Amino acid sequence: MGVFDDLVGQDQSVSVLTRAAAAAAEVVEGGRGAGMTHAWLFTGPPGAGREDAARAFAAALLCPDAGCGHCDQCHQVLIGSHPDLEQVRPAGLSYGVKQTRELILRAAGAPTQGRWRVILFEDADRATESAANALLKAIEEPPPRTVWLLCAPAADDLMITIRSRCRLVTLTTPSTAEVARVLATRDGVPPETARFAARAAQGHLARARALALDEAARARRESVLAIPRSLTGVGECVTAAERLVKTAEEEAAAATAALNETETAELRKIYGEGSTGKGLNRGLVRGGAGALKELEDRQKSRATRLKRDSLDAALLELVWFYRDVLAMQLGASVELANDDLRFDLDQFAKTTTPEETLRRIDAVMRCRERLDLNVNPQIAVESMMLALRV
Incomplete structure:
Protein backbone atom coordinates (compact mmCIF):
# COMPACT_ATOMS: atom_id res chain seq x y z
CA MET A 1 0.00 0.00 0.00
CA LEU A 171 -10.70 17.70 -1.13
CA THR A 172 -14.30 16.56 -1.40
CA THR A 173 -16.71 14.76 0.93
CA PRO A 174 -16.46 10.99 0.36
CA SER A 175 -19.65 9.15 -0.50
CA THR A 176 -21.47 6.99 2.03
CA ALA A 177 -20.58 3.87 0.04
CA GLU A 178 -16.86 4.75 0.05
CA VAL A 179 -16.80 5.40 3.80
CA ALA A 180 -18.78 2.23 4.53
CA ARG A 181 -16.38 0.20 2.41
CA VAL A 182 -13.38 1.53 4.34
CA LEU A 183 -15.01 0.77 7.70
CA ALA A 184 -15.86 -2.76 6.61
CA THR A 185 -12.53 -3.62 4.98
CA ARG A 186 -10.01 -1.80 7.19
CA ASP A 187 -11.76 -1.74 10.57
CA GLY A 188 -13.68 -5.01 10.37
CA VAL A 189 -17.04 -3.31 11.02
CA PRO A 190 -20.11 -5.41 10.09
CA PRO A 191 -21.58 -4.14 6.77
CA GLU A 192 -24.90 -3.00 8.24
CA THR A 193 -23.21 -1.07 11.06
CA ALA A 194 -20.73 0.40 8.56
CA ARG A 195 -23.57 1.68 6.35
CA PHE A 196 -25.37 3.21 9.35
CA ALA A 197 -22.22 4.95 10.61
CA ALA A 198 -21.22 6.22 7.15
CA ARG A 199 -24.70 7.58 6.49
CA ALA A 200 -24.99 9.24 9.92
CA ALA A 201 -21.53 10.83 9.62
CA GLN A 202 -22.25 12.29 6.17
CA GLY A 203 -18.83 11.50 4.75
CA HIS A 204 -16.81 12.36 7.89
CA LEU A 205 -14.58 9.28 8.13
CA ALA A 206 -13.31 9.88 11.68
CA ARG A 207 -16.83 10.44 12.99
CA ALA A 208 -18.10 7.41 11.09
CA ARG A 209 -15.38 5.29 12.67
CA ALA A 210 -16.32 6.60 16.12
CA LEU A 211 -20.02 5.83 15.58
CA ALA A 212 -19.18 2.36 14.35
CA LEU A 213 -16.74 1.43 17.11
CA ASP A 214 -17.65 3.57 20.16
CA GLU A 215 -20.90 2.96 21.99
CA ALA A 216 -20.50 6.25 23.88
CA ALA A 217 -20.38 8.16 20.57
CA ARG A 218 -23.63 6.52 19.49
CA ALA A 219 -25.22 7.40 22.83
CA ARG A 220 -24.19 11.07 22.46
CA ARG A 221 -25.73 11.17 18.98
CA GLU A 222 -28.99 9.70 20.25
CA SER A 223 -29.07 12.27 23.05
CA VAL A 224 -28.63 15.17 20.61
CA LEU A 225 -31.21 13.86 18.14
CA ALA A 226 -33.75 13.49 20.96
CA ILE A 227 -33.66 17.26 21.49
CA PRO A 228 -36.07 18.37 18.71
CA ARG A 229 -39.04 16.39 20.02
CA SER A 230 -38.32 17.41 23.64
CA LEU A 231 -38.66 21.19 23.09
CA THR A 232 -42.29 21.58 24.10
CA GLY A 233 -41.91 24.58 26.40
CA VAL A 234 -39.55 27.28 27.64
CA GLY A 235 -38.42 25.20 30.61
CA GLU A 236 -37.60 22.26 28.38
CA CYS A 237 -35.58 24.55 26.11
CA VAL A 238 -33.48 25.88 28.99
CA THR A 239 -32.93 22.36 30.34
CA ALA A 240 -31.88 21.06 26.92
CA ALA A 241 -29.43 23.95 26.50
CA GLU A 242 -27.90 23.36 29.93
CA ARG A 243 -27.52 19.67 29.22
CA LEU A 244 -25.89 20.24 25.83
CA VAL A 245 -23.39 22.80 27.15
CA LYS A 246 -22.60 20.71 30.22
CA THR A 247 -21.95 17.62 28.08
CA ALA A 248 -19.52 19.62 25.93
CA GLU A 249 -17.73 20.89 29.05
CA GLU A 250 -17.44 17.37 30.47
CA GLU A 251 -16.05 16.00 27.19
CA ALA A 252 -13.47 18.80 27.04
CA ALA A 253 -12.47 18.24 30.67
CA ALA A 254 -12.12 14.48 30.14
CA ALA A 255 -10.02 15.02 27.01
CA THR A 256 -7.61 17.47 28.67
CA ALA A 257 -7.35 16.36 32.32
CA ALA A 258 -4.51 13.84 31.98
CA LEU A 259 -2.62 15.99 29.45
CA ASN A 260 -2.89 19.10 31.66
CA GLU A 261 -1.55 17.20 34.66
CA THR A 262 1.40 15.83 32.71
CA GLU A 263 2.29 19.22 31.19
CA THR A 264 2.09 20.97 34.56
CA ALA A 265 4.22 18.35 36.30
CA GLU A 266 6.89 18.52 33.57
CA LEU A 267 7.01 22.31 33.69
CA ARG A 268 7.33 22.37 37.48
CA LYS A 269 10.16 19.88 37.23
CA ILE A 270 11.94 22.00 34.60
CA TYR A 271 11.77 25.01 36.90
CA GLY A 272 13.20 23.10 39.84
CA GLU A 273 10.23 22.34 42.05
CA GLY A 274 11.14 19.59 44.48
CA SER A 275 14.88 19.95 43.86
CA THR A 276 17.18 19.45 46.81
CA GLY A 277 20.78 20.26 47.51
CA LYS A 278 22.94 23.24 48.39
CA GLY A 279 21.59 26.47 47.01
CA LEU A 280 18.33 24.90 45.89
CA ASN A 281 14.83 25.10 47.32
CA ARG A 282 11.76 22.99 46.85
CA GLY A 283 9.76 25.74 45.13
CA LEU A 284 9.85 27.11 41.59
CA VAL A 285 12.93 29.07 40.59
CA ARG A 286 12.65 32.62 39.26
CA GLY A 287 10.52 32.74 36.12
CA GLY A 288 8.70 29.54 36.96
CA ALA A 289 5.52 31.24 38.16
CA GLY A 290 5.20 33.20 34.91
CA ALA A 291 5.79 30.11 32.80
CA LEU A 292 3.21 28.21 34.83
CA LYS A 293 0.65 30.99 34.34
CA GLU A 294 1.32 30.97 30.57
CA LEU A 295 0.81 27.20 30.48
CA GLU A 296 -2.46 27.49 32.40
CA ASP A 297 -3.71 30.08 29.91
CA ARG A 298 -2.88 27.76 27.00
CA GLN A 299 -4.62 24.88 28.72
CA LYS A 300 -7.75 26.98 29.28
CA SER A 301 -7.70 28.03 25.65
CA ARG A 302 -7.36 24.40 24.55
CA ALA A 303 -10.27 23.35 26.78
CA THR A 304 -12.41 26.15 25.34
CA ARG A 305 -11.58 25.04 21.82
CA LEU A 306 -12.48 21.41 22.57
CA LYS A 307 -15.73 22.54 24.18
CA ARG A 308 -16.59 24.62 21.10
CA ASP A 309 -15.71 21.71 18.80
CA SER A 310 -17.93 19.37 20.79
CA LEU A 311 -20.81 21.84 20.69
CA ASP A 312 -20.35 22.40 16.98
CA ALA A 313 -20.50 18.67 16.30
CA ALA A 314 -23.80 18.49 18.17
CA LEU A 315 -25.17 21.47 16.24
CA LEU A 316 -24.27 19.81 12.95
CA GLU A 317 -26.23 16.74 14.07
CA LEU A 318 -29.27 19.01 14.49
CA VAL A 319 -28.70 20.58 11.07
CA TRP A 320 -28.71 17.15 9.45
CA PHE A 321 -31.89 16.21 11.34
CA TYR A 322 -33.80 19.24 10.07
CA ARG A 323 -32.29 18.84 6.61
CA ASP A 324 -33.76 15.33 6.51
CA VAL A 325 -37.13 16.73 7.60
CA LEU A 326 -36.99 19.31 4.81
CA ALA A 327 -36.06 16.63 2.25
CA MET A 328 -39.12 14.60 3.25
CA GLN A 329 -41.37 17.66 3.14
CA LEU A 330 -40.20 18.53 -0.37
CA GLY A 331 -40.14 14.96 -1.60
CA ALA A 332 -36.44 15.17 -2.48
CA SER A 333 -34.84 11.89 -3.46
CA VAL A 334 -31.71 12.24 -1.34
CA GLU A 335 -30.09 9.95 1.19
CA LEU A 336 -31.27 10.66 4.74
CA ALA A 337 -28.48 11.01 7.28
CA ASN A 338 -30.86 9.88 10.03
CA ASP A 339 -32.73 7.16 8.22
CA ASP A 340 -32.76 5.15 11.48
CA LEU A 341 -35.05 7.87 12.92
CA ARG A 342 -37.48 7.86 10.03
CA PHE A 343 -40.53 7.82 12.36
CA ASP A 344 -39.44 11.05 14.10
CA LEU A 345 -38.56 12.65 10.78
CA ASP A 346 -41.94 11.71 9.35
CA GLN A 347 -43.77 13.21 12.36
CA PHE A 348 -41.93 16.51 11.99
CA ALA A 349 -42.47 16.53 8.24
CA LYS A 350 -46.23 16.08 8.66
CA THR A 351 -46.78 18.53 11.53
CA THR A 352 -44.58 21.43 10.35
CA THR A 353 -44.07 23.35 7.13
CA PRO A 354 -40.93 23.65 4.98
CA GLU A 355 -40.72 27.33 5.97
CA GLU A 356 -40.64 26.40 9.66
CA THR A 357 -37.96 23.80 9.00
CA LEU A 358 -35.82 26.35 7.15
CA ARG A 359 -36.18 28.77 10.06
CA ARG A 360 -34.98 26.06 12.43
CA ILE A 361 -31.95 25.31 10.25
CA ASP A 362 -31.17 29.05 10.19
CA ALA A 363 -31.45 29.16 14.00
CA VAL A 364 -28.85 26.39 14.37
CA MET A 365 -26.50 28.06 11.88
CA ARG A 366 -26.85 31.41 13.70
CA CYS A 367 -25.89 29.66 16.94
CA ARG A 368 -22.76 28.30 15.28
CA GLU A 369 -21.86 31.80 14.08
CA ARG A 370 -22.42 33.28 17.54
CA LEU A 371 -20.17 30.69 19.13
CA ASP A 372 -17.46 31.63 16.60
CA LEU A 373 -17.87 35.23 17.75
CA ASN A 374 -17.29 34.20 21.40
CA VAL A 375 -20.88 34.66 22.54
CA ASN A 376 -21.48 32.95 25.88
CA PRO A 377 -22.32 29.32 24.94
CA GLN A 378 -25.20 29.01 27.39
CA ILE A 379 -26.88 32.14 26.07
CA ALA A 380 -26.30 31.22 22.41
CA VAL A 381 -27.62 27.67 22.82
CA GLU A 382 -30.64 28.78 24.89
CA SER A 383 -31.59 31.27 22.18
CA MET A 384 -31.33 28.51 19.57
CA MET A 385 -33.44 26.10 21.60
CA LEU A 386 -36.21 28.66 21.95
CA ALA A 387 -36.18 29.16 18.17
CA LEU A 388 -36.41 25.37 17.66
CA ARG A 389 -39.35 24.99 20.05
CA VAL A 390 -42.22 22.91 18.62
Whole structure:
Protein backbone atom coordinates (compact mmCIF):
# COMPACT_ATOMS: atom_id res chain seq x y z
CA MET A 1 0.00 0.00 0.00
CA GLY A 2 1.15 3.52 -0.78
CA VAL A 3 0.68 6.51 1.51
CA PHE A 4 -2.18 7.85 -0.63
CA ASP A 5 -4.25 4.66 -0.43
CA ASP A 6 -5.96 5.79 2.80
CA LEU A 7 -7.43 8.93 1.18
CA VAL A 8 -11.05 7.94 0.62
CA GLY A 9 -12.77 9.30 -2.48
CA GLN A 10 -10.00 11.76 -3.40
CA ASP A 11 -8.81 10.35 -6.73
CA GLN A 12 -8.31 13.73 -8.41
CA SER A 13 -6.29 15.19 -5.53
CA VAL A 14 -4.23 11.99 -5.23
CA SER A 15 -3.34 12.28 -8.92
CA VAL A 16 -2.10 15.85 -8.43
CA LEU A 17 -0.08 14.97 -5.33
CA THR A 18 1.42 11.86 -6.91
CA ARG A 19 2.73 13.86 -9.87
CA ALA A 20 4.06 16.55 -7.54
CA ALA A 21 5.88 13.94 -5.43
CA ALA A 22 7.54 12.59 -8.58
CA ALA A 23 8.57 16.13 -9.54
CA ALA A 24 9.95 16.67 -6.02
CA ALA A 25 12.10 13.56 -6.41
CA GLU A 26 13.49 15.08 -9.63
CA VAL A 27 14.44 18.23 -7.72
CA VAL A 28 16.30 16.16 -5.11
CA GLU A 29 18.25 14.49 -7.92
CA GLY A 30 19.16 17.88 -9.38
CA GLY A 31 16.43 18.08 -11.99
CA ARG A 32 13.95 20.85 -12.75
CA GLY A 33 10.92 19.19 -11.16
CA ALA A 34 8.10 20.97 -12.99
CA GLY A 35 4.91 20.63 -10.97
CA MET A 36 6.51 20.95 -7.54
CA THR A 37 6.15 24.14 -5.51
CA HIS A 38 7.16 25.27 -2.03
CA ALA A 39 3.69 26.04 -0.58
CA TRP A 40 0.46 24.02 -0.67
CA LEU A 41 -3.00 24.71 0.71
CA PHE A 42 -5.25 21.74 1.50
CA THR A 43 -8.94 22.66 1.80
CA GLY A 44 -12.16 20.72 2.15
CA PRO A 45 -15.17 20.19 4.43
CA PRO A 46 -14.85 18.56 7.88
CA GLY A 47 -14.03 14.89 7.54
CA ALA A 48 -12.68 15.15 4.00
CA GLY A 49 -9.20 14.38 5.30
CA ARG A 50 -7.24 17.63 4.84
CA GLU A 51 -4.61 16.72 7.42
CA ASP A 52 -4.44 13.10 6.24
CA ALA A 53 -3.81 14.25 2.66
CA ALA A 54 -1.11 16.71 3.78
CA ARG A 55 0.57 14.06 5.92
CA ALA A 56 0.51 11.55 3.05
CA PHE A 57 2.08 14.15 0.76
CA ALA A 58 4.75 14.86 3.39
CA ALA A 59 5.56 11.15 3.46
CA ALA A 60 5.78 11.09 -0.34
CA LEU A 61 8.21 14.01 -0.27
CA LEU A 62 10.46 12.45 2.37
CA CYS A 63 10.31 8.88 1.07
CA PRO A 64 13.00 7.80 -1.47
CA ASP A 65 10.25 5.91 -3.34
CA ALA A 66 7.73 8.79 -3.38
CA GLY A 67 5.49 7.39 -0.68
CA CYS A 68 5.81 3.60 -0.70
CA GLY A 69 4.01 3.39 2.64
CA HIS A 70 6.19 0.70 4.23
CA CYS A 71 9.69 2.15 4.61
CA ASP A 72 11.09 3.77 7.78
CA GLN A 73 10.69 7.27 6.29
CA CYS A 74 6.97 6.78 5.59
CA HIS A 75 6.41 5.18 8.99
CA GLN A 76 8.12 8.04 10.83
CA VAL A 77 6.06 10.64 8.97
CA LEU A 78 2.77 8.85 9.60
CA ILE A 79 3.41 8.59 13.35
CA GLY A 80 4.80 12.14 13.52
CA SER A 81 8.40 11.37 14.50
CA HIS A 82 10.34 12.20 11.31
CA PRO A 83 13.16 14.70 12.02
CA ASP A 84 12.42 16.69 8.84
CA LEU A 85 8.69 17.03 9.52
CA GLU A 86 7.40 19.83 11.72
CA GLN A 87 3.72 19.35 12.61
CA VAL A 88 1.76 22.29 13.99
CA ARG A 89 -1.56 21.75 15.76
CA PRO A 90 -2.99 24.95 17.28
CA ALA A 91 -4.13 23.83 20.73
CA GLY A 92 -6.25 26.87 21.52
CA LEU A 93 -8.70 29.10 19.73
CA SER A 94 -5.91 30.88 17.85
CA TYR A 95 -2.25 30.64 16.89
CA GLY A 96 -0.21 33.68 17.88
CA VAL A 97 2.61 35.61 16.26
CA LYS A 98 5.17 34.51 18.87
CA GLN A 99 4.50 30.85 18.10
CA THR A 100 4.60 31.57 14.36
CA ARG A 101 7.99 33.28 14.55
CA GLU A 102 9.40 30.35 16.52
CA LEU A 103 7.99 28.01 13.86
CA ILE A 104 9.59 30.04 11.05
CA LEU A 105 12.99 29.81 12.74
CA ARG A 106 12.66 26.03 12.96
CA ALA A 107 11.51 25.87 9.33
CA ALA A 108 14.65 27.68 8.17
CA GLY A 109 16.89 24.74 9.06
CA ALA A 110 18.27 22.47 6.35
CA PRO A 111 16.77 18.98 6.06
CA THR A 112 18.76 16.49 8.11
CA GLN A 113 18.39 13.69 5.57
CA GLY A 114 18.96 15.72 2.43
CA ARG A 115 15.48 15.72 0.90
CA TRP A 116 12.98 18.30 2.23
CA ARG A 117 12.11 20.21 5.36
CA VAL A 118 8.30 19.93 5.60
CA ILE A 119 6.06 22.15 7.75
CA LEU A 120 2.54 20.71 8.15
CA PHE A 121 0.33 23.45 9.61
CA GLU A 122 -3.07 22.07 10.64
CA ASP A 123 -5.92 24.57 11.14
CA ALA A 124 -3.90 27.38 9.58
CA ASP A 125 -7.09 29.45 9.59
CA ARG A 126 -6.65 29.81 13.37
CA ALA A 127 -3.58 32.04 12.89
CA THR A 128 -4.14 35.58 14.14
CA GLU A 129 -3.69 38.51 11.75
CA SER A 130 -0.19 39.20 13.07
CA ALA A 131 0.70 35.52 12.84
CA ALA A 132 -0.62 35.36 9.27
CA ASN A 133 1.52 38.34 8.27
CA ALA A 134 4.61 36.66 9.72
CA LEU A 135 3.70 33.43 7.93
CA LEU A 136 3.31 35.31 4.65
CA LYS A 137 6.90 36.56 4.81
CA ALA A 138 8.16 33.01 5.37
CA ILE A 139 6.18 31.66 2.43
CA GLU A 140 7.31 34.51 0.16
CA GLU A 141 10.99 33.77 0.74
CA PRO A 142 11.37 30.12 1.77
CA PRO A 143 14.70 28.28 2.05
CA PRO A 144 15.45 26.13 -1.03
CA ARG A 145 14.31 22.81 0.45
CA THR A 146 11.46 23.92 2.74
CA VAL A 147 7.86 23.02 1.85
CA TRP A 148 4.82 24.50 3.63
CA LEU A 149 1.62 22.42 3.81
CA LEU A 150 -1.25 24.52 5.15
CA CYS A 151 -4.67 23.08 6.01
CA ALA A 152 -7.92 25.08 6.27
CA PRO A 153 -11.63 24.45 5.64
CA ALA A 154 -11.69 26.88 2.69
CA ALA A 155 -9.21 29.04 0.79
CA ASP A 156 -11.13 32.17 1.82
CA ASP A 157 -10.27 31.43 5.46
CA LEU A 158 -6.71 32.60 4.80
CA MET A 159 -5.35 35.97 3.69
CA ILE A 160 -5.54 36.39 -0.07
CA THR A 161 -1.81 37.10 -0.17
CA ILE A 162 -1.09 33.73 1.46
CA ARG A 163 -3.45 31.64 -0.64
CA SER A 164 -2.22 33.32 -3.85
CA ARG A 165 1.26 31.91 -3.13
CA CYS A 166 0.02 28.37 -2.46
CA ARG A 167 -0.99 25.61 -4.83
CA LEU A 168 -4.55 24.64 -3.92
CA VAL A 169 -5.63 21.04 -3.27
CA THR A 170 -9.40 20.84 -2.80
CA LEU A 171 -10.70 17.70 -1.13
CA THR A 172 -14.30 16.56 -1.40
CA THR A 173 -16.71 14.76 0.93
CA PRO A 174 -16.46 10.99 0.36
CA SER A 175 -19.65 9.15 -0.50
CA THR A 176 -21.47 6.99 2.03
CA ALA A 177 -20.58 3.87 0.04
CA GLU A 178 -16.86 4.75 0.05
CA VAL A 179 -16.80 5.40 3.80
CA ALA A 180 -18.78 2.23 4.53
CA ARG A 181 -16.38 0.20 2.41
CA VAL A 182 -13.38 1.53 4.34
CA LEU A 183 -15.01 0.77 7.70
CA ALA A 184 -15.86 -2.76 6.61
CA THR A 185 -12.53 -3.62 4.98
CA ARG A 186 -10.01 -1.80 7.19
CA ASP A 187 -11.76 -1.74 10.57
CA GLY A 188 -13.68 -5.01 10.37
CA VAL A 189 -17.04 -3.31 11.02
CA PRO A 190 -20.11 -5.41 10.09
CA PRO A 191 -21.58 -4.14 6.77
CA GLU A 192 -24.90 -3.00 8.24
CA THR A 193 -23.21 -1.07 11.06
CA ALA A 194 -20.73 0.40 8.56
CA ARG A 195 -23.57 1.68 6.35
CA PHE A 196 -25.37 3.21 9.35
CA ALA A 197 -22.22 4.95 10.61
CA ALA A 198 -21.22 6.22 7.15
CA ARG A 199 -24.70 7.58 6.49
CA ALA A 200 -24.99 9.24 9.92
CA ALA A 201 -21.53 10.83 9.62
CA GLN A 202 -22.25 12.29 6.17
CA GLY A 203 -18.83 11.50 4.75
CA HIS A 204 -16.81 12.36 7.89
CA LEU A 205 -14.58 9.28 8.13
CA ALA A 206 -13.31 9.88 11.68
CA ARG A 207 -16.83 10.44 12.99
CA ALA A 208 -18.10 7.41 11.09
CA ARG A 209 -15.38 5.29 12.67
CA ALA A 210 -16.32 6.60 16.12
CA LEU A 211 -20.02 5.83 15.58
CA ALA A 212 -19.18 2.36 14.35
CA LEU A 213 -16.74 1.43 17.11
CA ASP A 214 -17.65 3.57 20.16
CA GLU A 215 -20.90 2.96 21.99
CA ALA A 216 -20.50 6.25 23.88
CA ALA A 217 -20.38 8.16 20.57
CA ARG A 218 -23.63 6.52 19.49
CA ALA A 219 -25.22 7.40 22.83
CA ARG A 220 -24.19 11.07 22.46
CA ARG A 221 -25.73 11.17 18.98
CA GLU A 222 -28.99 9.70 20.25
CA SER A 223 -29.07 12.27 23.05
CA VAL A 224 -28.63 15.17 20.61
CA LEU A 225 -31.21 13.86 18.14
CA ALA A 226 -33.75 13.49 20.96
CA ILE A 227 -33.66 17.26 21.49
CA PRO A 228 -36.07 18.37 18.71
CA ARG A 229 -39.04 16.39 20.02
CA SER A 230 -38.32 17.41 23.64
CA LEU A 231 -38.66 21.19 23.09
CA THR A 232 -42.29 21.58 24.10
CA GLY A 233 -41.91 24.58 26.40
CA VAL A 234 -39.55 27.28 27.64
CA GLY A 235 -38.42 25.20 30.61
CA GLU A 236 -37.60 22.26 28.38
CA CYS A 237 -35.58 24.55 26.11
CA VAL A 238 -33.48 25.88 28.99
CA THR A 239 -32.93 22.36 30.34
CA ALA A 240 -31.88 21.06 26.92
CA ALA A 241 -29.43 23.95 26.50
CA GLU A 242 -27.90 23.36 29.93
CA ARG A 243 -27.52 19.67 29.22
CA LEU A 244 -25.89 20.24 25.83
CA VAL A 245 -23.39 22.80 27.15
CA LYS A 246 -22.60 20.71 30.22
CA THR A 247 -21.95 17.62 28.08
CA ALA A 248 -19.52 19.62 25.93
CA GLU A 249 -17.73 20.89 29.05
CA GLU A 250 -17.44 17.37 30.47
CA GLU A 251 -16.05 16.00 27.19
CA ALA A 252 -13.47 18.80 27.04
CA ALA A 253 -12.47 18.24 30.67
CA ALA A 254 -12.12 14.48 30.14
CA ALA A 255 -10.02 15.02 27.01
CA THR A 256 -7.61 17.47 28.67
CA ALA A 257 -7.35 16.36 32.32
CA ALA A 258 -4.51 13.84 31.98
CA LEU A 259 -2.62 15.99 29.45
CA ASN A 260 -2.89 19.10 31.66
CA GLU A 261 -1.55 17.20 34.66
CA THR A 262 1.40 15.83 32.71
CA GLU A 263 2.29 19.22 31.19
CA THR A 264 2.09 20.97 34.56
CA ALA A 265 4.22 18.35 36.30
CA GLU A 266 6.89 18.52 33.57
CA LEU A 267 7.01 22.31 33.69
CA ARG A 268 7.33 22.37 37.48
CA LYS A 269 10.16 19.88 37.23
CA ILE A 270 11.94 22.00 34.60
CA TYR A 271 11.77 25.01 36.90
CA GLY A 272 13.20 23.10 39.84
CA GLU A 273 10.23 22.34 42.05
CA GLY A 274 11.14 19.59 44.48
CA SER A 275 14.88 19.95 43.86
CA THR A 276 17.18 19.45 46.81
CA GLY A 277 20.78 20.26 47.51
CA LYS A 278 22.94 23.24 48.39
CA GLY A 279 21.59 26.47 47.01
CA LEU A 280 18.33 24.90 45.89
CA ASN A 281 14.83 25.10 47.32
CA ARG A 282 11.76 22.99 46.85
CA GLY A 283 9.76 25.74 45.13
CA LEU A 284 9.85 27.11 41.59
CA VAL A 285 12.93 29.07 40.59
CA ARG A 286 12.65 32.62 39.26
CA GLY A 287 10.52 32.74 36.12
CA GLY A 288 8.70 29.54 36.96
CA ALA A 289 5.52 31.24 38.16
CA GLY A 290 5.20 33.20 34.91
CA ALA A 291 5.79 30.11 32.80
CA LEU A 292 3.21 28.21 34.83
CA LYS A 293 0.65 30.99 34.34
CA GLU A 294 1.32 30.97 30.57
CA LEU A 295 0.81 27.20 30.48
CA GLU A 296 -2.46 27.49 32.40
CA ASP A 297 -3.71 30.08 29.91
CA ARG A 298 -2.88 27.76 27.00
CA GLN A 299 -4.62 24.88 28.72
CA LYS A 300 -7.75 26.98 29.28
CA SER A 301 -7.70 28.03 25.65
CA ARG A 302 -7.36 24.40 24.55
CA ALA A 303 -10.27 23.35 26.78
CA THR A 304 -12.41 26.15 25.34
CA ARG A 305 -11.58 25.04 21.82
CA LEU A 306 -12.48 21.41 22.57
CA LYS A 307 -15.73 22.54 24.18
CA ARG A 308 -16.59 24.62 21.10
CA ASP A 309 -15.71 21.71 18.80
CA SER A 310 -17.93 19.37 20.79
CA LEU A 311 -20.81 21.84 20.69
CA ASP A 312 -20.35 22.40 16.98
CA ALA A 313 -20.50 18.67 16.30
CA ALA A 314 -23.80 18.49 18.17
CA LEU A 315 -25.17 21.47 16.24
CA LEU A 316 -24.27 19.81 12.95
CA GLU A 317 -26.23 16.74 14.07
CA LEU A 318 -29.27 19.01 14.49
CA VAL A 319 -28.70 20.58 11.07
CA TRP A 320 -28.71 17.15 9.45
CA PHE A 321 -31.89 16.21 11.34
CA TYR A 322 -33.80 19.24 10.07
CA ARG A 323 -32.29 18.84 6.61
CA ASP A 324 -33.76 15.33 6.51
CA VAL A 325 -37.13 16.73 7.60
CA LEU A 326 -36.99 19.31 4.81
CA ALA A 327 -36.06 16.63 2.25
CA MET A 328 -39.12 14.60 3.25
CA GLN A 329 -41.37 17.66 3.14
CA LEU A 330 -40.20 18.53 -0.37
CA GLY A 331 -40.14 14.96 -1.60
CA ALA A 332 -36.44 15.17 -2.48
CA SER A 333 -34.84 11.89 -3.46
CA VAL A 334 -31.71 12.24 -1.34
CA GLU A 335 -30.09 9.95 1.19
CA LEU A 336 -31.27 10.66 4.74
CA ALA A 337 -28.48 11.01 7.28
CA ASN A 338 -30.86 9.88 10.03
CA ASP A 339 -32.73 7.16 8.22
CA ASP A 340 -32.76 5.15 11.48
CA LEU A 341 -35.05 7.87 12.92
CA ARG A 342 -37.48 7.86 10.03
CA PHE A 343 -40.53 7.82 12.36
CA ASP A 344 -39.44 11.05 14.10
CA LEU A 345 -38.56 12.65 10.78
CA ASP A 346 -41.94 11.71 9.35
CA GLN A 347 -43.77 13.21 12.36
CA PHE A 348 -41.93 16.51 11.99
CA ALA A 349 -42.47 16.53 8.24
CA LYS A 350 -46.23 16.08 8.66
CA THR A 351 -46.78 18.53 11.53
CA THR A 352 -44.58 21.43 10.35
CA THR A 353 -44.07 23.35 7.13
CA PRO A 354 -40.93 23.65 4.98
CA GLU A 355 -40.72 27.33 5.97
CA GLU A 356 -40.64 26.40 9.66
CA THR A 357 -37.96 23.80 9.00
CA LEU A 358 -35.82 26.35 7.15
CA ARG A 359 -36.18 28.77 10.06
CA ARG A 360 -34.98 26.06 12.43
CA ILE A 361 -31.95 25.31 10.25
CA ASP A 362 -31.17 29.05 10.19
CA ALA A 363 -31.45 29.16 14.00
CA VAL A 364 -28.85 26.39 14.37
CA MET A 365 -26.50 28.06 11.88
CA ARG A 366 -26.85 31.41 13.70
CA CYS A 367 -25.89 29.66 16.94
CA ARG A 368 -22.76 28.30 15.28
CA GLU A 369 -21.86 31.80 14.08
CA ARG A 370 -22.42 33.28 17.54
CA LEU A 371 -20.17 30.69 19.13
CA ASP A 372 -17.46 31.63 16.60
CA LEU A 373 -17.87 35.23 17.75
CA ASN A 374 -17.29 34.20 21.40
CA VAL A 375 -20.88 34.66 22.54
CA ASN A 376 -21.48 32.95 25.88
CA PRO A 377 -22.32 29.32 24.94
CA GLN A 378 -25.20 29.01 27.39
CA ILE A 379 -26.88 32.14 26.07
CA ALA A 380 -26.30 31.22 22.41
CA VAL A 381 -27.62 27.67 22.82
CA GLU A 382 -30.64 28.78 24.89
CA SER A 383 -31.59 31.27 22.18
CA MET A 384 -31.33 28.51 19.57
CA MET A 385 -33.44 26.10 21.60
CA LEU A 386 -36.21 28.66 21.95
CA ALA A 387 -36.18 29.16 18.17
CA LEU A 388 -36.41 25.37 17.66
CA ARG A 389 -39.35 24.99 20.05
CA VAL A 390 -42.22 22.91 18.62
